[in-house]
Amino acid sequence: MITTQKSARIGVYICHCGTNIAGALDVEQLTAFADKLPQVVLAKNYKYMCSDPGQDLVKKDIAEHGLDRVVVVACSPLLHEATFRKAAEDAGLNPFLVQMANIREQVAWVTRDKVDALEKAKAHVAAAARRVAQHEPLERKSVPITPRVLIVGGGIAGIEAALTLADADKEVILVEREPSIGGHMSMFDKTFPTLDCAACILTPKMTAVKSNPHIKLLTHSEVEKVDGAVGSYKVRVRRKARYISEENCVGCMACIDECVFPKPKFPNEYDQGLGLRKPVYLPFPQAVPPVPIIDPETCLQLSKGQCKQKCVEACGERQAVLLEQQDSIEEFEVGAIIVATGFKPFNPSVMPYYGYGTLPNVYTSLEIERLINAAGPTGGKLMLRDGSTPKRVVIVHCVGSRDKNYHTYCSKVCCMYSLKLAHLVKEKTEAEIFNCYIDIRTPGKGFEEFYNRVQNEGVHFIRGKVGDVSPVVSDNGQPTNMMTIQVDDTLLGKVRKIDADMVILAVGLEPQKDAEEVRRMFGISCSTEGFFLEKHPKLAPVNTANDGVFLAGVCQGVKDIPETVAQASAAAAKALALIDRGSIELEPNTAIIDEEHCSGCRVCNNLCPFEAIEYDEEKGVSRVIAELCKGCGTCVAACPAQAITGVHFTNNQIIAEIEGVLYDSAPPRKEAVSV
Amino acid sequence: MSDDSFEPKIVGFLCNWCSYTASDLAGTARMKYAPNVRIIRVMCSGRVDPTFLLKAFAMGADGVMIAGCHPGDCHYQQQNYKTMRRYAMIEQMLPQMGIERERVKLVWASAAEGQQLAEAIDELSEAVRKLGPLNWSRNWEENGGRIEALEAIVKEHEEALEVQS
Ligand SMILES: Cc1cc2nc3c(=O)[nH]c(=O)nc-3n(C[C@H](O)[C@H](O)[C@H](O)COP(=O)(O)OP(=O)(O)OC[C@H]3O[C@@H](n4cnc5c(N)ncnc54)[C@H](O)[C@@H]3O)c2cc1C
Ligand code: FES
Numbered sequence: 001m002i003t004t005q006k007s008a009r010i011g012v013y014i015c016h017c018g019t020n021i022a023g024a025l026d027v028e029q030l031t032a033f034a035d036k037l038p039q040v041v042l043a044k045n046y047k048y049m050c051s052d053p054g055q056d057l058v059k060k061d062i063a064e065h066g067l068d069r070v071v072v073v074a075c076s077p078l079l080h081e082a083t084f085r086k087a088a089e090d091a092g093l094n095p096f097l098v099q100m101a102n103i104r105e106q107v108a109w110v111t112r113d114k115v116d117a118l119e120k121a122k123a124h125v126a127a128a129a130r131r132v133a134q135h136e137p138l139e140r141k142s143v144p145i146t147p148r149v150l151i152v153g154g155g156i157a158g159i160e161a162a163l164t165l166a167d168a169d170k171e172v173i174l175v176e177r178e179p180s181i182g183g184h185m186s187m188f189d190k191t192f193p194t195l196d197c198a199a200c201i202l203t204p205k206m207t208a209v210k211s212n213p214h215i216k217l218l219t220h221s222e223v224e225k226v227d228g229a230v231g232s233y234k235v236r237v238r239r240k241a242r243y244i245s246e247e248n249c250v251g252c253m254a255c256i257d258e259c260v261f262p263k264p265k266f267p268n269e270y271d272q273g274l275g276l277r278k279p280v281y282l283p284f285p286q287a288v289p290p291v292p293i294i295d296p297e298t299c300l301q302l303s304k305g306q307c308k309q310k311c312v313e314a315c316g317e318r319q320a321v322l323l324e325q326q327d328s329i330e331e332f333e334v335g336a337i338i339v340a341t342g343f344k345p346f347n348p349s350v351m352p353y354y355g356y357g358t359l360p361n362v363y364t365s366l367e368i369e370r371l372i373n374a375a376g377p378t379g380g381k382l383m384l385r386d387g388s389t390p391k392r393v394v395i396v397h398c399v400g401s402r403d404k405n406y407h408t409y410c411s412k413v414c415c416m417y418s419l420k421l422a423h424l425v426k427e428k429t430e431a432e433i434f435n436c437y438i439d440i441r442t443p444g445k446g447f448e449e450f451y452n453r454v455q456n457e458g459v460h461f462i463r464g465k466v467g468d469v470s471p472v473v474s475d476n477g478q479p480t481n482m483m484t485i486q487v488d489d490t491l492l493g494k495v496r497k498i499d500a501d502m503v504i505l506a507v508g509l510e511p512q513k514d515a516e517e518v519r520r521m522f523g524i525s526c527s528t529e530g531f532f533l534e535k536h537p538k539l540a541p542v543n544t545a546n547d548g549v550f551l552a553g554v555c556q557g558v559k560d561i562p563e564t565v566a567q568a569s570a571a572a573a574k575a576l577a578l579i580d581r582g583s584i585e586l587e588p589n590t591a592i593i594d595e596e597h598c599s600g601c602r603v604c605n606n607l608c609p610f611e612a613i614e615y616d617e618e619k620g621v622s623r624v625i626a627e628l629c630k631g632c633g634t635c636v637a638a639c640p641a642q643a644i645t646g647v648h649f650t651n652n653q654i655i656a657e658i659e660g661v662l663y664d665s666a667p668p669r670k671e672a673v674s675v
Numbered sequence: 676m677s678d679d680s681f682e683p684k685i686v687g688f689l690c691n692w693c694s695y696t697a698s699d700l701a702g703t704a705r706m707k708y709a710p711n712v713r714i715i716r717v718m719c720s721g722r723v724d725p726t727f728l729l730k731a732f733a734m735g736a737d738g739v740m741i742a743g744c745h746p747g748d749c750h751y752q753q754q755n756y757k758t759m760r761r762y763a764m765i766e767q768m769l770p771q772m773g774i775e776r777e778r779v780k781l782v783w784a785s786a787a788e789g790q791q792l793a794e795a796i797d798e799l800s801e802a803v804r805k806l807g808p809l810n811w812s813r814n815w816e817e818n819g820g821r822i823e824a825l826e827a828i829v830k831e832h833e834e835a836l837e838v839q840s
Contacts, residue, residue: 076699077716078691105702106714110793116710123713520747525693525786533787545692545786546750589718607721609752632751633722637761640833649718658686658731661713665684665735 008039008133011067012125013058015049015074017104024108025117033122034073037129041065049074050083058084059091069097069132073125075104094137096588096648101128119664127660134653140585141626145231146335147579148173149572152223152518155183156561157340157553157568159205164572166214170579173332174209175237176219180270180287181206183342187270187366189373189380191561192420193450199286199375206288218330219289226337226521229630230548231584233334241325243294243302244280248320251290255280255321258314260307266298268377272367275377280311280321285375294323336548336575339522339532340568341515343554346400346407346507354396354505355469359483360385362469362503365417372424382428384481390431390502394485395422396466397437401508409529411508412558415441418506419451422459425504434460434498436487444560462496464488469503509558522549531557542571550574589648590629591636595621597643604635604644683803685738686731687712687796690720692750694742694784694792701789708793709800712740719743720781721754725765726829732774732811738803742782742792755783777802778809 012034016022027045034043042065046054049072061067070093072084077100085095101124111117149165151158154176162172174181185191186206188198209215218237225236244255256278264276270283277283279299282292300307301323315321345366349357356362361384363371374380384390395418401411415437422433440461442451455461464487472482481501489496511530512518519526523546525533532555535543542550552568553559559567578584593604593613600620605613612628613635615621624635624644636646645651689695695716701708717723720743728739741758749755762781769776780799784792 076695076702078696078699102699102714105699107710109702109705110708111710112707113710120710120713127713127715523750525748527787545696607754607757609754630751632719632749632754633717634719634751634754634757637722637724638757646718646722649722651724654715654717654722654724654727655730657715658727658736659734661686661715662684662731662734662736 008069009041009065009067010037010039010069010071010129010132011058011061011065012037012040012043012071012073012129013049013054014043014045014125015054015072015104016045016047017074017108018047021074021104021108024111025103025114025121029118030073030121030125034071034125034129037126039069039133040129041067050080055083055087058087062088062091062093068093069099069135071099071101071125071128071132073101073103073121073128076100076102076106096138097132097135099128099132099135101125123661123663126663127657130656130660130663131653134650134656135648138588138648140588142583142585143231143627144583145579145581146333147171147582148332148334149336149338149575149579150175150223150233150235150332150334151338151340152522153183153340153342153553153555154178154181154209154217154219155340155342155553155564156185156202156205157342157555157564157571158183158338159202159209160565160568161338161340161552161572161575162209162215163205163212164569165576166212168576168580169214170576172215173235173237173334174215174217175221175223176217177222178283179220179242179293180283180289181209181217181219182286182288184366185561186284186286187373188369189376190420190424192416193444193446195420195423203286206286210288217289220293223521224329226523228333230546230578231335233337233548235332235334235337237330237332239328239330241296241327242291243296243299243321243323243325244292245320245322245325246289246291248318249291250318250320253282253292254314255311256282256292258310260300260310266295271370271377272364274367274370294321299323335579336550337522338550338552338568338571338575339518339524339555340552340571341512341518341555343509343558344512346411346510348399348505348507350406351399353468354399354466355471355483355503356505359469359471359503361390361481361483361501362505364505364507365414365421366507368421368425368504372421372428380428382425384501386481388481389429390425390500391429392434392498392500393425393429393431393502393504394434394436394466394498394500395504395506396469396485397435397506398465399505399507400510402438407508407510407529409558410441412441413560414506414508416444416447416450416560418504419454421504421506423454423457426457426459431502432460434462434485434500436462436464436466436485438463438465445562462487462489462498463491464496467495472499509554512555515555522546524549524551527557531555542567542574548578587631587648589631589646590626591624591631591633592645592647593622593624594643594645595619595623597641598622599641599643601640603638603640607635607638681804681808683711683737683800683808684735685712685740685799685803686736687714687740687742688717688720688723688727689714690722690743690750690755691716691718693744693748693786694720694782696786697742697784697788697792699789700786701793704789706789706793708796711738711800711803712796719749719751719754720758721749721751723758723761725761725768728765728779729829732809735809735811737806737809738778738780738799740780740782740796740799742784742795745783745785748785774809774811775806777806
């Protein structure tokens, strides 16, 4: 159980990382300590090991001192392991003969006391040196990459990424769960700060997606299962029944006209329930694909089994209406995945004091977007529930955001869209407008200018959080259209009451309801507020910890359309860089079963979730299928005969590390003291 | 046992994907926590062979932390459930060998939970400090034949494992 030390010539390199490490512990003492460790030929420290001169130091010593093992004592291996492996490789050393000791993230930055830090760092250094002596040279295996990308979510993020990849002649599978692509952007009338018409800039992109031969667009579909790994993910997509054939439909809308319901009767989800639709409908005029869909819950034939099926008749010989249609499953192999599933607006009905859902003229911002949209349920006429034009409008900022009871984060886009709505509502109705804000946050290109413009248009700004919205009752006890809004004006230092006939709640952006399931399916993590976690907040903002899975848009964190588009282009470029290589090198840390020692007990067989262990009936032994093994090491830990080796995480290597971190503890045997 | 100058030595096995990343995050965010846990990276908490714990204790560790992704979040789908199963066994096994259960802790920390991991390290360090030094290997020495005894334990554990799975 005590690792025998193999002969090795180890070089130890300790990084100051400027003052990041050198300021937190004594690097000279650490170097002196490392120098005395067994098999260590030399120990040096340097300002920045990751810099070119730092790497050159290692390369030179490998040649001059015949080093056959290298320990770099610096930051996290998740950051720079690749750098130093490459440096070793350049100097002719197998890259797997390098080990890093993480003394920046795990010691220097987290330890209060300099002496404690030095002690902990020594343990990490001793562990790395003892481990590296046990390393074996390894070869990476190269596997081909499927040059195809799956994009999940067809909002502006998914659309932009799809078009970018298609521009590079790469195949894209774009999966959108709604009947049309477009996401939230397609619901807006204008976009801040330039007030571009959203449809004018988005619709051409949506139709380009549809007509691009490289893009396979699957709307009303969801990814059900993801298997495999970077380079060759196998994905299963469920295409939910639309009851109208996308292939046969010519978009004449005769089925909608002829539906047995003479008038639209059911709330249109896309209009936030403010407009009505028939059971067969097109969500909005610019929908892509321009193919209607039948809602099985309201369609008489599909829900009750009895209807004259006028739609089928109207479609005639095109036979595009398929009331018998079932869900279908399609499977694809892709090399990379971009997750662009966006957000959902915060639901303010959990805040009873704002009256949403009880007071008829309290709206969310998204509802107002629909009401002022020329293609919306009112044809762009902003009106109260009774059809009259609002005269006094209060916009409540930060609903659900910057609120410790809901979301503590700032949703970032609400200040700007509130200014936009203030401008648009004023333009359309000449109403008097009050923006009640906590802080106005307008950092962005042209944003402050837009704020100034809206201020100059005579919109009122009140600095304070709205505490209450209550209905005004007339003298004879009748309810009126008016409401009283109470706001604690922090500039005047008193509570103000404003009467208004319309309240707009600037709701924040939050993760999709199914974000948890989605992230599990794609093997990625969430940050605390529930948005998907990027690999590095600064340096790898579109990568995830799962190689080959990239992020774009608000699903990664709140952002506006320009930022979304920029990030989507970046995600597409990253995916392209990956799939365009043609092949990918896999880490060699798989498991290997030594058939000599395997007793065929099959304990390991059921432990593997990837079915990477097969049993050879004839020989009575188990075997690892290297292509399927992902290297978790669970079978290695479970083998009662120790017949399984976890490559690069062997028992010996880990035990050497245990011995190393405990170099200063009571040892059971003399040999171990020698460290 | 209570010795003011006692600084517990704890070996922490952290899975590469969530908890090791969490510890990096704690660093990046400059959260300060107890220096007692010395970290060893494994690809998955499922790699942690219970013999590693015995090895650590035999080498003089006063405590062990195993940290992995939250249940359902393991990078290898469900391997941390196997860790959980083993942990249940370890908890049974430790007292039989004269080691207090509280010296071993299984922690789940997602890649975003630097704070939680730091707190868990502080808590375990405090708990082990209260228990005092383990000196397991010395105890064996006093009894004589400690290496044989150790090996017997390893064997016993392997048998237990066989029954478990
Ligand atoms: C009221 C309001 C007004 C705004 N006004 C502006 C503005 O004027 N200017 C501006 O720059 N920004 C504005 N924004 C912000 C803007 O909406 C976002 O920046 C933008 O929509 C983000 O695009 P996205 O593609 O990331 O997400 P989304 O638009 O949310 O698109 C995500 C898409 O993914 C689909 N999807 C989700 N989950 C799945 C799944 N599991 N499988 C398949 N598909 C899935 C969804 O159906 C959706 O189509 C506003 C936001 C709000 C709430
Ligand atoms: S990878 Fe973290 S527990 Fe399995």
